[in-house]
Amino acid sequence: MTEERPAAPPKIEARGVCKVFESPRGRVRAIDGIDLVARPGEFISIVGPSGCGKSTFLYIVGGFVEASGGTLTVDGAPVQRPDPSRGIVFQEFVLFPWKTVLGNVMYGLAERGVPRRERREQAQAYIDMVHLSGFEKHYPKELSGGMKQRVALARTLIMDPDILLMDEPFGAIDAQTRVVLQTELLQIWERTKKTVLFVTHSVEEALYLSDRIYVLSGRPSRVREVIDVDLPRPRDSEAIVGTPRYGELHRRVWSLLQAEQRGDGASS
């Protein structure tokens, strides 16, 4: 059950965050002022038409891309650079190809100066958690897409980040594996209560996973609507699909997205 905690200070707070890209052909306004609040432990999805800048917004929260305007704070402090407390998982499996599964998962702990023995033990625990026991010595090129994404998740989670930023993490994975990974992610989230910002283009995925969905408009993007996903937890990916409330929410998000894709939402 989602408990209402209106008093909790925001974990992530974006006010009027915008992004303008300078290119030889002129200035491109990608993000036109996004307001977003994520409270500790919330699972928030960001959906929007393709190319609307939802990934760019995630990169700004990560500290990889600088905002052109507005304020963005995490725990009340402005974001200036990447930090292991804000872990990120990308859509393509950007593992270190020269490291084994074990080496990838241990990487961050080595950067933190954790002794080798301890790194190994911790990494093993996380490898077991994402069900990759037995693949410790494999290189990324020997893994399937779903397995690579499990490694990426373990590599990020081992740093014990407060915030998990996920950039369409399951977008390039086949449908069956995707459901399995979504369910595992939910279990991990329910156990660790991390704050999650999850960018996706799938309405079903957003409904299954999130507490709230931010629907962005087409480029230059703004928040079109924020939708509370008041489906009871823990959720069952198959059972919720049949409920009337799911149907209502799905229609609502879908029609917003369709309108944005056609471009007739821009005038509102």
Added chain:
Amino acid sequence: MAQAPDAGTPARLGSRLAASAPALVLPILSVAILLGLWQVAPRAGWVRATSIPPFSEVMTQVWALLGEPEFWTNLAGSAQRWAIGFALAIIVGVPLGTMMGRWRPLYRLVDPLLVVGYPVPKAALILLFVLWWGAGNASRIVIIVAGCLIPIVISSYHGAHGIEPRLLWSARGLGTGRVGSWFRVVLPAALPQILSGLRLGIAISIFTLLASELLIRGIGIGSFMFTALDNGQTLVVFAMATILAVIGFALDFLYMRAVRRWLPWLEGDV
């Protein structure tokens, strides 16, 4: 992306063997025909045996050469100069190229020099180097560096320039600083292309090494070969050329084997 899981079943193994039979036989066949012609043509009088001695006589001469201390001294000297020159080119070229790939001002500064320098036939520089530094080791090493530096710089540049930004972000997000990411992400991520550049560098540097020794004379395996030519010992020249060809082939082969063995994570060819 995923592994082929069923390559080991008997039916597949059989059909794979059948399919690979021409792949095994045909290359051997072409080499055998070439060597056969080399043996038969002088014997049959199609070519003069003084110009192209038969394969069997060349091999006998190779054997004789391998017993001569003078041959080994010259070969060792050349190999040493080559190793020093090649190492220098790596020490300068890889850091320079990768830094150019990550830092635009350095690229803009150095790139015009590469563009101008690339098509210059390096062998033509040998005489200039001799003019400046004499006919000793310095000129001979510098010409090897000159031969392979540019390919190494260019491949290192491309390797570092083409790195997926999110790979760097992943490392930065896991706590790696800017300097650390150069060693722990940029260098290994650029490695496949750096290794291709080195492979090219091996071939070019051996060429410039021999060219310099044929021109400067005095010492070295190229000079040893030229002396034989002067003395009209065609057979020795052929034997030397054969040995050098084998050395070149072996270096390339061993290089590829070493890369495969020590870098099992590499995808595709170097």
